[in-house]
Structure formats: structure tokens, C-alpha cells
Amino acid sequence: MVQIKKVNQGLIVSKALLSKSGIRPRKRLGQNFLEDPAIIEKIITHARFDKNDVVVEIGSGLGALTIPIISNIYHLVAIEKDPLLITILKERLSLKEKEKITFISGDVLKLDFKEIYDKFKQKLQIVGNLPYNISSPFLEKLIINRNYIKNAILMFQYEFAQRLTATPKRKEYGALSVISQYYAQISPLLKIKRDAFYPKPKVDSMVLEIDFKKPHPFQAKNEVTFRKTVKAAFSYRRKTILNSLERGMVSASREMIAKALTKCLIDPKRRAETLTIDEYIHLSSVLMPDKTIP
Numbered sequence: 001m002v003q004i005k006k007v008n009q010g011l012i013v014s015k016a017l018l019s020k021s022g023i024r025p026r027k028r029l030g031q032n033f034l035e036d037p038a039i040i041e042k043i044i045t046h047a048r049f050d051k052n053d054v055v056v057e058i059g060s061g062l063g064a065l066t067i068p069i070i071s072n073i074y075h076l077v078a079i080e081k082d083p084l085l086i087t088i089l090k091e092r093l094s095l096k097e098k099e100k101i102t103f104i105s106g107d108v109l110k111l112d113f114k115e116i117y118d119k120f121k122q123k124l125q126i127v128g129n130l131p132y133n134i135s136s137p138f139l140e141k142l143i144i145n146r147n148y149i150k151n152a153i154l155m156f157q158y159e160f161a162q163r164l165t166a167t168p169k170r171k172e173y174g175a176l177s178v179i180s181q182y183y184a185q186i187s188p189l190l191k192i193k194r195d196a197f198y199p200k201p202k203v204d205s206m207v208l209e210i211d212f213k214k215p216h217p218f219q220a221k222n223e224v225t226f227r228k229t230v231k232a233a234f235s236y237r238r239k240t241i242l243n244s245l246e247r248g249m250v251s252a253s254r255e256m257i258a259k260a261l262t263k264c265l266i267d268p269k270r271r272a273e274t275l276t277i278d279e280y281i282h283l284s285s286v287l288m289p290d291k292t293i294p
């Protein structure tokens with residue numbers, strides 16, 4: 001059972017902490033700090049931490065999540081791009097807390113997840129209130145490193161989270177939805193209003209669980225081809241699936257694509273946003289069974 005005993009110590013008043021150090025939040029780094037203790041508590045409860053967990057926190061900031069998390073887990077690796085925030089956070093920690101945290105000052109997009117996995121010899125749990133401008137590349141990095149990751153509890157901009165969880169025929173359904181849901185089960189956990197942050201961002205947020213232990217039940221024969229088929233299909237989403245694939249997949253002729261669609265019982269007049277993940281898996285396997293599309 002998770003204990004949330006440290007949440008109150010995690011309560012921060014970001015504005016006061018920053019001005020004490022003579023600094024302002026940096027917009028370029030997406031510095032919107034979580035302030036609402038009730039929300040922090042809900043995130044920690046949803047994460048269902050175990051005392052043996054090794055957690056990697058993305059953008060530890062002033063410690064709104066860091067401090068309440070550490071008493072519930074074995075070790076936390078905090079990666080933060082702004083070194084000034086690491087200094088402020090370290091001053092807020094007791095000696096015992098510091099022993100349980102490894103700080104990395106740098107860019108999470110350059111982080112070597114395998115190195116952390118090798119050091120602790122266990123799959124990692126990822127947590128973070130992400131700077132919004134790195135959502136897409138970070139997600140791609142998570143997918144590439146999925147063998148070292150158990151699951152991720154991440155806060156995204158609301159619209160981005162809608163795209164990640166979208167199902168066929170929704171306007172938010174796109175290549176990002178299909179590819180992410182192929183590699184992991186994605187569940188919405190909490191919608192968070194902009195008032196929960198300092199400074200207040202222009203948009204609301206959503207916390208999602210990305211569970212790499214539960215990928216889509218069927219696998220593509222060739223995942224490179226699968227991803228290319230999905231991206232080509234959605235790159236012309238107003239066209240029919242036949243026309244968009246003809247334009248997007250340079251090495252497959254119109255005739256080949258039409259034949260593959262017929263074989264998969266997919267009407268060539270349908271549009272990309274109506275195809276399910278299973279249909280994309282099937283289509284990519286028929287279209288290019290054993291070679292990668294350039």
C-alpha cells in the first residue's frame with residue numbers, strides 16, 4: 001500500500017522559492033510549477049509506487065513531485081535542464097532524502113535510459129510534468145527505450161493527451177495515436193486545470209499512464225514498415241486511403257496498394273482516420289511483407 005506521508009512537505013510556493021533566489025520561471029523551458037497539493041496527492045496515488053521502484057523524474061523543477069515521491073520508492077533519478085532549480089531543490093531536501101536521489105543536470109532527450117537500467121538492474125518507472133515543447137520527441141524516445149521501462153505517468157498538454165488516447169473516427173486520431181497505442185496501453189488518469197500551476201499556463205493538462213507492459217496484442221511483421229504505412233496514410237488525411245498511400249509511399253505503386261487494400265478487405269475510398277490499429281498492422285504486412293520501405 002502506497003504511503004503519501006510526504007505530500008505536505010512537498011507542498012511548494014514556487015513564486016516565493018524563485019524570488020528568494022532572485023530568478024523567474026523560464027518560459028522556454030516550460031517552467032509551470034505544480035502548486036496544488038490535492039493534485040500532487042492524486043498523481044502519487046495513481047502511480048501506485050512500490051518501495052522497490054526506481055523512478056526517473058523528468059524535469060524535477062522545485063520538487064513538487066520529487067519530494068512526495070522519494071519516501072515511497074527505492075531510488076529516484078531526477079533529470080533537470082535548469083541547474084539553478086537543482087540547487088534550489090537540493091536545499092529543500094534532508095540528508096536522508098538526498099541519499100535517495102541522483103541528480104542529472106541536462107537534457108532528457110539526451111538521457112541514456114539503458115545506463116540507468118543497467119545500474120539498477122530493473123525496469124524503470126517514468127514520472128514527469130513534462131515541458132510541453134518536448135512531448136513528441138520525448139514520447140518517441142520512450143518508445144525506442146521501451147525495453148528498459150515498465151510504465152510512465154506523465155502530464156501532457158490536454159490536446160496532446162487527447163491525440164495520444166484517440167480512437168478511430170475521432171478528429172484527434174492520427175499517426176501519433178496509432179503508433180503510441182501499438183507500443184503501450186495508454187490510459188487517461190486526471191484532467192488538471194491550468195489554475196493548479198504557477199505561472200498559470202494558457203491550457204489545461206492531462207495525466208496519462210503509458211504502460212509498456214501491455215502493448216497492442218497483435219504485432220506487425222515489420223515495425224518499420226508499419227510505422228511508415230501509418231505516417232503515409234495520415235500525411236494526407238483528407239484524401240482516400242488509396243490516394244494518401246500512393247502519395248506517401250514512394251516505393252509502392254498504386255496497383256500494389258489497391259491490391260493490398262482489397263486483400264485486407266479495406267475499401268480504398270475510406271480515409272486514414274477510420275482504420276483501426278489492427279487494419280494498419282494487416283495492411284503493412286500485406287503491402288511490404290519482408291522489406292523496409294525507403
Ligand code: SAM
Pocket residue numbers: 029030031032033034035058059060061062063064065079080081082085106107108109128129130131134
Ligand atoms: N516537476 C516540476 C513541477 O511539477 O512543478 C516542474 C515541472 S515544469 C512543467 C518542467 C520542468 O522541466 C522544468 O523544471 C524545466 O526546467 C524542466 N525541463 C525543461 N526542458 C527540459 C529538458 N529538455 N530536459 C530536462 N528537464 C527539462
